[in-house]
Amino acid sequence: MEGHRMDDLARIPSSQCAKVFIPRDYSDGTTVRFVTKYPPELDGRIDPKLLQQTVITLNSMYCEAETLSGKTYCESCFACLTAYLSYICFSTHYEKTLKKIKRYVEDQNQTVYVPRGLMVIDPVERGLRTLEICIVTEVNAR
Amino acid sequence: MKDNSYVAVSTDSPSRMTAEDLSKMPKKIRNWQVYPGKNKFCCDGRVMMAKQTGIFYFTCALIVITSGLFFGFDCPYLAENVTPAIPAVGGALFIFVMSTLFRTSFSDPGVIPRATPDEAAEMEKLMEIPNAASPGHYRPPPRTKEVVIKGQVIKLKYCFTCKIFRPPRASHCSLCDNCVERFDHHCPWVGNCVGKRNYRYFYLFILSLSIHCIYIFACVLTHLILREYECSISVRLKKLVLVSLTLATIVEAIICFFSVWSIIGLAGFHTYLATSEQTTNEDIKGSFSSRRGQENFNPYSQGTILKNCMVVLCSPTPPSLIDRRGFVVPDSSQIHPVSDGVVKEKESNAVNVKHESYGSTTVTQQKSTTSVGTNTAVDKTPVANGNSTGPMTKHDMIIYQTPDGSINKKLPAVNGAYVEPPSPPPEYTCIAMDTVAVPVPVAVTMDAVQDHVTVDMDAVVSPEDGAATCESRGCSTTNVSV
Numbered sequence: 001m002e003g004h005r006m007d008d009l010a011r012i013p014s015s016q017c018a019k020v021f022i023p024r025d026y027s028d029g030t031t032v033r034f035v036t037k038y039p040p041e042l043d044g045r046i047d048p049k050l051l052q053q054t055v056i057t058l059n060s061m062y063c064e065a066e067t068l069s070g071k072t073y074c075e076s077c078f079a080c081l082t083a084y085l086s087y088i089c090f091s092t093h094y095e096k097t098l099k100k101i102k103r104y105v106e107d108q109n110q111t112v113y114v115p116r117g118l119m120v121i122d123p124v125e126r127g128l129r130t131l132e133i134c135i136v137t138e139v140n141a142r
Numbered sequence: 143m144k145d146n147s148y149v150a151v152s153t154d155s156p157s158r159m160t161a162e163d164l165s166k167m168p169k170k171i172r173n174w175q176v177y178p179g180k181n182k183f184c185c186d187g188r189v190m191m192a193k194q195t196g197i198f199y200f201t202c203a204l205i206v207i208t209s210g211l212f213f214g215f216d217c218p219y220l221a222e223n224v225t226p227a228i229p230a231v232g233g234a235l236f237i238f239v240m241s242t243l244f245r246t247s248f249s250d251p252g253v254i255p256r257a258t259p260d261e262a263a264e265m266e267k268l269m270e271i272p273n274a275a276s277p278g279h280y281r282p283p284p285r286t287k288e289v290v291i292k293g294q295v296i297k298l299k300y301c302f303t304c305k306i307f308r309p310p311r312a313s314h315c316s317l318c319d320n321c322v323e324r325f326d327h328h329c330p331w332v333g334n335c336v337g338k339r340n341y342r343y344f345y346l347f348i349l350s351l352s353i354h355c356i357y358i359f360a361c362v363l364t365h366l367i368l369r370e371y372e373c374s375i376s377v378r379l380k381k382l383v384l385v386s387l388t389l390a391t392i393v394e395a396i397i398c399f400f401s402v403w404s405i406i407g408l409a410g411f412h413t414y415l416a417t418s419e420q421t422t423n424e425d426i427k428g429s430f431s432s433r434r435g436q437e438n439f440n441p442y443s444q445g446t447i448l449k450n451c452m453v454v455l456c457s458p459t460p461p462s463l464i465d466r467r468g469f470v471v472p473d474s475s476q477i478h479p480v481s482d483g484v485v486k487e488k489e490s491n492a493v494n495v496k497h498e499s500y501g502s503t504t505v506t507q508q509k510s511t512t513s514v515g516t517n518t519a520v521d522k523t524p525v526a527n528g529n530s531t532g533p534m535t536k537h538d539m540i541i542y543q544t545p546d547g548s549i550n551k552k553l554p555a556v557n558g559a560y561v562e563p564p565s566p567p568p569e570y571t572c573i574a575m576d577t578v579a580v581p582v583p584v585a586v587t588m589d590a591v592q593d594h595v596t597v598d599m600d601a602v603v604s605p606e607d608g609a610a611t612c613e614s615r616g617c618s619t620t621n622v623s624v
Contacts (some may be wrong), residue, residue, distance in 0.1 A: 083241035
């Protein structure tokens with residue numbers, strides 16, 4: 001339900017607003033990371049440091065979701081032993097982290113971005129291809 | 143009204159939707175029902191497979207029949223005369239094999255969802271930059287992007303269908319019409335692509351199947367040999383009864399004997415791939431073999447064999463990025479804004495027109511000619527108009543509740559909420575139709591479209607450019623329609 005609320009929030013303005021896309025950073029392999037460079041389109045709308053902070057936090061969260069730790073190793077081995085039937089009952093570490101990221105994005109939107117007329121869209125809604133930022137209060141710039 | 147329109151949409155569905163399915167379905171439409179790729183969905187989107195699944199059923203039948211014969215004819219004897227552990231181990235292996243097979247076949251291999259219209263427009267804009275720097279040259283826009291991964295330069299190709307730069311290791315599967323992450327290959331035997339999300343299951347399937355095969359073969363041989371001894375010792379009469387039993391056993395032995403080699407070979411090959419953290423695709427292309435004096439290495443390798451295996455087998459399972467069971471939301475980004483959107487639309491459209499002319503000057507860019515036009519939401523309408531393509535139709539019908547009057551005529555309303563056309567200005571219609579015109583092979587309203595296009599061409603491109611563009615566009619349309 002939370003997700004739906006977020007969707008509604010994100011979709012109402014998305015028709016009229018300009019969008020800024022922060023692409024993926026592949027320099028360290030195929031793990032999910034976004035470029036921390038400040039996009040010039042957002043100039044004057046938000047402090048570069050704040051945006052960078054968000055992107056870095058997101059990157060670290062995705063990194064945490066994807067790296068092979070003891071916990072995920074045990075999880076995978078257990079699933080393998082049960083012939084992957086355990087996945088029917090339990091959600092994976094990655095899924096839990098994605099939920100965490102969704103909450104984080106929502107939180108950041110409420111505290112940082114929406115007051116500045118921006119809106120960050122959870123990357124998973126864009127297939128983890130880009131980090132999309134909507135400029136909600138577009139004063140018909142172009 | 144609502145019900146009628148709903149049926150109209152669903153009968154065009156590529157998947158097997160029956161009337162009772164329809165009645166059972168909620169009013170809302172799920173994402174898998176409007177999915178643009180050529181996939182088959184079952185169980186309300188829980189199961190995702192490739193379109194052709196014939197060989198998959200053959201695989202299933204082969205495994206189940208062989209195992210069934212084994213459990214039916216060999217196991218009772220072996221459990222009695224050797225050890226009851228034999229059917230137990232066999233059963234466990236069988237469950238594991240089937241479970242991994244179904245996981246491989248029924249799960250999303252790691253499909254990268256297609257770009258949203260806004261994203262695609264942005265991409266077009268970015269690709270336009272090098273051309274804008276030198277307006278005199280009609281150079282095809284760069285369709286590759288280079289990224290450096292751990293010091294290794296990797297070329298990313300632009301996918302015309304998905305409107306994205308394919309991430310490293312991703313490839314477009316022509317059979318499923320999807321970009322798949324860490325694409326390994328399309329396996330007709332399991333009836334699905336093998337990619338990032340199901341490679342592990344596939345590998346374990348191959349591995350366990352080869353073990354299962356050897357196991358059955360060994361048990362069958364033991365059975366035959368023991369029987370032979372027994373027969374020579376005991377009464378000859380018994381042999382008559384045993385003929386049918388032996389026949390089944392021999393059938394098993396033959397199936398196992400012939401299949402075991404190819405399966406073991408495949409398992410060995412994939413073990414090599416897993417230890418070196420490569421995909422079949424990369425191995426065949428020789429992506430990481432040194433050539434032309436260039437030092438090439440695999441940037442995805444973790445360094446050691448053990449680590450690579452761990453990553454392949456134990457790394458966290460990535461989630462499915464296509465929300466198959468989510469509900470279709472009338473995405474407002476699909477419905478083109480009327481107010482300030484017109485300006486933006488025109489901008490991105492101008493880009494399209496140019497690409498199109500570039501594209502058709504070179505033969506190799508033909509594909510771009512067809513697809514570049516299809517980058518905004520509106521342009522998928524021709525497919526719906528033509529009613530010619532099965533799988534795309536439904537998707538388009540739902541997406542295309544655009545505020546364009548002409549389109550709405552052909553499309554039944556899905557939901558009163560988003561059919562409402564907010565009376566577009568005439569200029570908007572022109573632009574929208576232009577994007578429609580280019581890729582239309584079977585557009586019903588071709589003539590009308592042409593008119594619109596010419597009008598728009600003049601508006602967007604300078605007269606001489608416009609002439610060139612029209613010409614090239616003409617050729618592109620003929621190409622497509624053939």
